[in-house]
Amino acid sequence: MYENSGNRENAVQNPAAGILYKVRGFFIIRKRQGSSPENKKELCPEMEKMMRYIDMHCDTLGSALAQKTETFLELDRTMVDGLRLQQAEAGAQFFAMFLPQRNDPDWFGLEEMPSAEVLMRKMYDIFCHTMEQYGDRFAAAHNAEELKQNQNEGKISAFLTIENGSLIDGKMDKIREIYDLGVRLVTLTWNDDNCLGHCHSQKPEEMSRGLTGFGKEAVRYMQELGILVDVSHLSDGGFRDVAEASRRSGVPFVASHSNCRALAPATRNLTDAMIRELAECGGVAGLNLEPTFLNEDETDKVSRIERICDHAMHLIDRGGIECVGLGTDFDGISGEFEISDCTKLPLLFDALRKRGLSEDAVEQIAYQNTARVIRDGMR
Ligand SMILES: [Zn+2]
Numbered sequence: 131m132y133e134n135s136g137n138r139e140n141a142v143q144n145p146a147a148g149i150l151y152k153v154r155g156f157f158i159i160r161k162r163q164g165s166s167p168e169n170k171k172e173l174c175p176e177m178e179k180m181m182r183y184i185d186m187h188c189d190t191l192g193s194a195l196a197q198k199t200e201t202f203l204e205l206d207r208t209m210v211d212g213l214r215l216q217q218a219e220a221g222a223q224f225f226a227m228f229l230p231q232r233n234d235p236d237w238f239g240l241e242e243m244p245s246a247e248v249l250m251r252k253m254y255d256i257f258c259h260t261m262e263q264y265g266d267r268f269a270a271a272h273n274a275e276e277l278k279q280n281q282n283e284g285k286i287s288a289f290l291t292i293e294n295g296s297l298i299d300g301k302m303d304k305i306r307e308i309y310d311l312g313v314r315l316v317t318l319t320w321n322d323d324n325c326l327g328h329c330h331s332q333k334p335e336e337m338s339r340g341l342t343g344f345g346k347e348a349v350r351y352m353q354e355l356g357i358l359v360d361v362s363h364l365s366d367g368g369f370r371d372v373a374e375a376s377r378r379s380g381v382p383f384v385a386s387h388s389n390c391r392a393l394a395p396a397t398r399n400l401t402d403a404m405i406r407e408l409a410e411c412g413g414v415a416g417l418n419l420e421p422t423f424l425n426e427d428e429t430d431k432v433s434r435i436e437r438i439c440d441h442a443m444h445l446i447d448r449g450g451i452e453c454v455g456l457g458t459d460f461d462g463i464s465g466e467f468e469i470s471d472c473t474k475l476p477l478l479f480d481a482l483r484k485r486g487l488s489e490d491a492v493e494q495i496a497y498q499n500t501a502r503v504i505r506d507g508m509r
Pocket residue numbers: 131132293362363387462
């Protein structure tokens with residue numbers, strides 16, 4: 131989730147976002163015609179061939195909650211829903227339960243913010259209802275074996291994650307509880323400090339603050355249990371502490387939806403030194419489609435495919451091909467998008483091929499690198 135994401139109603143009033151929804155509307159209308167190969171071609175005429183992918187971050191459960199739907203199969207004006215995941219031939223989608231510490235009615239359409247626990251249960255219910263009602267197409271996955279099994283059965287894997295570990299509330303038992311619920315990735319902070327550590331900040335002294343004492347213990351425990359630790363939104367000091375824990379445990383960590391700070395100065399992005407360290411620990415950074423995290427000029431609200439490729443190439447240059455993955459942040463971002471929903475991702479894969487990447491390298495970015503981290507970090 132990006133800080134300034136408006137809800138759909140607000141976003142439509144924004145001229146840039148208006149274009150986006152017009153484009154999305156086209157897809158919504160077209161998708162109801164069915165999903166035969168011909169229609170797929172019609173949906174995205176540039177699409178030469180599909181590629182299975184794993185996306186480490188979307189905020190679609192929050193959108194489903196705002197739309198008061200029981201499942202995420204079919205949603206209005208979102209960038210991801212079950213039907214479009216099928217059209218896109220997704221291998222796996224990580225679904226974040228975004229649990230902010232403050233309220234904005236734009237996020238979930240809620241006047242009053244329930245407790246983090248209640249909010250989580252609401253999104254968890256939508257996730258579970260979808261798995262129950264459409265078990266022929268989707269299945270929850272918790273590790274590499276289940277990812278493989280779902281793939282063999284022709285199902286899309288759905289991984290459950292938490293964005294903002296504040297609900298852990300300083301209690302180790304809570305970590306075990308969310309593990310038992312099926313959560314396999316925790317983004318330690320969002321844009322506020324919490325019991326685990328300090329979030330990213332423009333202020334250098336705040337940016338250098340790391341994990342709390344409890345946060346260090348919690349990271350160790352999550353890695354022991356098989357929950358991936360995610361440093362997106364964390365301070366640079368927090369990144370340093372997670373990297374240190376990861377070196378000790380030998381378990382990789384991820385920056386599920388962060389780009390390169392050398393290309394876009396947002397504090398949410400990774401410095402070159404951080405990219406190298408993440409790669410050395412066997413981790414992956416997920417390419418984020420949010421314009422503010424892509425463009426050098428933060429007032430430029432257009433998310434361009436070529437710019438996403440720039441970030442991919444920079445990650446490869448600094449950390450090697452094995453540290454690059456996808457973390458689109460679909461349904462948590464705002465602006466004007468060339469990749470306006472998940473069915474358009476093949477355009478990114480084509481653009482990466484045109485940058486000279488081999489078929490194997492594109493497949494590593496789309497799927498294999500994240501599959502490797504799932505194998506090494508989830509149980
Ligand atoms: Zn986020």
